[in-house]
Amino acid sequence: MSSSAKKKTPGLEEWMYHSLFQQVPFNVAIIDRDYNIVSANDNFTEYFGQWRGRKCYKVYKNLDQPCLGCNARLTFEDAQPRLSDESGVDQHGKEAHYVVHIAPLRKRKGATVKYIIEMSRDIVETKNWQMEYQLLFERVPCYITVIDRNYKIIRANEAFRKNFGDVIGRRCFEVYKKRKTKCPNCPASRTFRDGQVHRSQQVGIKKGGEQAHYVLTTSPLGRQADQIAHVIEMSTDISDVKKLEKEVLEAERLGAVGQTVAGLAHSIKNILMGLEGGMYIMGRGLEVNDRDKLDQGWEMLERNFNKTTSLVRDFLSFAKGRMPELEMVNPNRLVEEIIGLYQAIAADVGVALKADLNPRAHSVPLDPKGIHTCLTNLVSNAIDACEMSDNKHGEVCISTTDKKGVLSFIVSDNGTGMDSEIKGKVFTTFFTTKGGKGTGLGLLTTRKIVKEHGGRISVSSKPSEGTRFRIAFPKSRLNALYKEEKSK
Amino acid sequence: MTKPDNKTVLVVDDEEDVRKYLSMALSDAGFNVLTATSGIEALDVMKKETPDMISLDLVMPKGSGVRFYRELKKNKAWAGIPILIVTGHARDDVGKADLKELTMSGAGIYLEKPVKPNRYIAAIKQLLGMDTTEDETETARQVQMQNELKNMIDDADPETLRKLQELIKKQKE
Numbered sequence: 001m002s003s004s005a006k007k008k009t010p011g012l013e014e015w016m017y018h019s020l021f022q023q024v025p026f027n028v029a030i031i032d033r034d035y036n037i038v039s040a041n042d043n044f045t046e047y048f049g050q051w052r053g054r055k056c057y058k059v060y061k062n063l064d065q066p067c068l069g070c071n072a073r074l075t076f077e078d079a080q081p082r083l084s085d086e087s088g089v090d091q092h093g094k095e096a097h098y099v100v101h102i103a104p105l106r107k108r109k110g111a112t113v114k115y116i117i118e119m120s121r122d123i124v125e126t127k128n129w130q131m132e133y134q135l136l137f138e139r140v141p142c143y144i145t146v147i148d149r150n151y152k153i154i155r156a157n158e159a160f161r162k163n164f165g166d167v168i169g170r171r172c173f174e175v176y177k178k179r180k181t182k183c184p185n186c187p188a189s190r191t192f193r194d195g196q197v198h199r200s201q202q203v204g205i206k207k208g209g210e211q212a213h214y215v216l217t218t219s220p221l222g223r224q225a226d227q228i229a230h231v232i233e234m235s236t237d238i239s240d241v242k243k244l245e246k247e248v249l250e251a252e253r254l255g256a257v258g259q260t261v262a263g264l265a266h267s268i269k270n271i272l273m274g275l276e277g278g279m280y281i282m283g284r285g286l287e288v289n290d291r292d293k294l295d296q297g298w299e300m301l302e303r304n305f306n307k308t309t310s311l312v313r314d315f316l317s318f319a320k321g322r323m324p325e326l327e328m329v330n331p332n333r334l335v336e337e338i339i340g341l342y343q344a345i346a347a348d349v350g351v352a353l354k355a356d357l358n359p360r361a362h363s364v365p366l367d368p369k370g371i372h373t374c375l376t377n378l379v380s381n382a383i384d385a386c387e388m389s390d391n392k393h394g395e396v397c398i399s400t401t402d403k404k405g406v407l408s409f410i411v412s413d414n415g416t417g418m419d420s421e422i423k424g425k426v427f428t429t430f431f432t433t434k435g436g437k438g439t440g441l442g443l444l445t446t447r448k449i450v451k452e453h454g455g456r457i458s459v460s461s462k463p464s465e466g467t468r469f470r471i472a473f474p475k476s477r478l479n480a481l482y483k484e485e486k487s488k
Numbered sequence: 489m490t491k492p493d494n495k496t497v498l499v500v501d502d503e504e505d506v507r508k509y510l511s512m513a514l515s516d517a518g519f520n521v522l523t524a525t526s527g528i529e530a531l532d533v534m535k536k537e538t539p540d541m542i543s544l545d546l547v548m549p550k551g552s553g554v555r556f557y558r559e560l561k562k563n564k565a566w567a568g569i570p571i572l573i574v575t576g577h578a579r580d581d582v583g584k585a586d587l588k589e590l591t592m593s594g595a596g597i598y599l600e601k602p603v604k605p606n607r608y609i610a611a612i613k614q615l616l617g618m619d620t621t622e623d624e625t626e627t628a629r630q631v632q633m634q635n636e637l638k639n640m641i642d643d644a645d646p647e648t649l650r651k652l653q654e655l656i657k658k659q660k661e
Contacts, residue, residue: 266576269576269600269601269602270503270576270601272601272602273503273505273506273509273576273601273602273603274503274505274506274509275602276509276602276603276604276605277505277506277508277509277510278505278509280509280512280513280605281508281509281512284512284516293512296508300505300508300509303505304505421552421555422552
């Protein structure tokens with residue numbers, strides 16, 4: 001059989017000795033007991049350079065005597081194959097890292113090992129990657145720790161060690177939060193359980209005792225949920241951002257207070273002007289004994305006194321900070337209420353009030369009182385704009401739409417419209433174009449309510465053509481607010 | 489000598505109470521009075537009759553004061569008419585820039601609401617170059633000085649403010 005097999009594969013032996021020797025993707029060398037390289041393939045020559053008549057330690061490592069703990073010598077003695085990581089120099093004198101398999105070559109089992117074969121492969125690139133990853137792990141400007149199932153920290157990067165001290169072997173909750181027991185809602189234990197990435201905001205205590213705000217991401221190290229032995233905890237310190245946030249909020253609050261005071265002062269100045277006028281006219285009436293002037297003056301005083309009352313009322317409603325009280329309500333119902341309230345008022349000044357409602361509208365979480373205030377403000381503005389305009393066919397339309405998950409109320413009119421100058425000022429505190437009629441707080445209050453709902457208000461307008469206000473609420477935000485409110 | 493009854497003042501203000509008050513004060517002092525509720529209406533009024541003097545509000549819904557003023561400056565017959573600004577927005581974000589543009593380009597003086605009738609009339613007379621009673625002259629001078637001071641205080645650095653405060657305190661002692 002063996003002779004026929006030999007006949008069937010002519011040249012196999014030759015191929016084994018020449019082609020295989022040359023083609024294996026290793027640097028192959030055959031070494032005798034005196035460490036002479038007796039044969040090597042082209043890969044080897046290309047990597048380590050000229051080898052003929054040279055000792056292996058000279059070629060691999062440029063040494064003048066055998067390496068300390070030489071593996072080849074051991075294999076010559078016990079005929080066992082070996083595998084090791086080695087460092088040497090390549091033919092250009094550059095540092096080389098390679099992994100070496102050593103196998104004995106002998107005629108039969110038990111015979112002396114006359115030669116060994118060394119197959120090595122370059123791992124410089126792998127080494128470099130390792131170093132790069134190590135560097136990245138150490139230097140990345142966020143905290144990284146790796147913990148095991150007992151919450152013991154087995155690795156921690158430089159930034160972490162710098163801020164939290166020497167931590168290897170300690171439990172993460174002791175280190176991050178100076179606790180003696182596991183944190184409630186521990187995100188790492190969730191990752192151990194479900195194998196998913198979890199993100200959360202945390203407050204910890206640094207080694208100096210100061211608070212650290214950070215965003216923590218926990219991800220599993222392991223392919224399947226039941227095989228996760230380690231979790232990597234990565235956190236970004238947002239303490240500075242938190243501090244800035246607080247400062248900005250404070251500055252905004254102060255700015256708003258300043259603006260409000262300035263606006264309030266202006267409103268009061270206007271009222272005082274009216275009172276001044278009323279007093280003057282009444283005074284003249286008394287001086288010249290003119291009943292008509294007395295009446296005019298008195299009316300003016302009364303009017304401006306009433307203005308004070310409405311200013312105080314509007315100001316208080318604007319200043320009152322309150323969270324929207326959401327309930328499920330059909331937006332069309334709110335519009336119908338407003339139409340009912342304003343139909344007669346509009347008709348009195350010759351303005352037609354119409355509704356264009358989305359027939360497929362369904363209930364969404366809204367604060368009915370808040371939205372009622374918004375629509376009241378927008379509609380009464382629109383009616384005033386029509387009344388002030390020269391257009392004899394004044395018309396105000398309230399419509400509802402529901403597109404791409406956004407619920408909108410639109411109030412449009414064909415009244416005076418606004419030029420860009422006025423449009424830019426409509427959301428300014430106490431800005432009014434209605435003279436004595438307005439307090440300049442309506443649109444501001446409207447915007448505040450809309451923002452409290454997580455919505456937006458926008459305006460488009462052209463002088464003497466009309467104005468269109470749109471308040472839009474992403475339904476996802478309304479639902480999130482609703483959930484939040486319910487959970488409280 | 490010019491007399492008030494030869495002079496016509498146009499009062500531009502969107503608030504009815506203000507128009508009524510100022511026009512009554514003016515006619516009581518002997519002036520002829522025209523009124524307009526906005527910058528646009530004021531231009532219409534002026535096409536029919538050119539006033540000697542304009543009393544102008546700044547922030548109005550239809551055609552603001554500053555726009556009206558720019559229109560005036562385009563017309564040679566109107567460009568020289570003295571203007572008295574009467575505003576409540578002299579020192580807030582809504583009116584400050586407009587007021588600066590107007591006063592810088594020579595639109596006379598301004599009064600901040602609320603205004604007393606005698607101050608108002610004194611300022612009108614001063615701008616028209618009319619003889620005023622000693623009392624009126626003094627009032628007008630005071631008004632102008634106060635306005636100038638207010639502006640200077642608005643722009644002053646903290647050190648100057650401190651010195652000013654010391655000075656006024658000393659005067660009071």
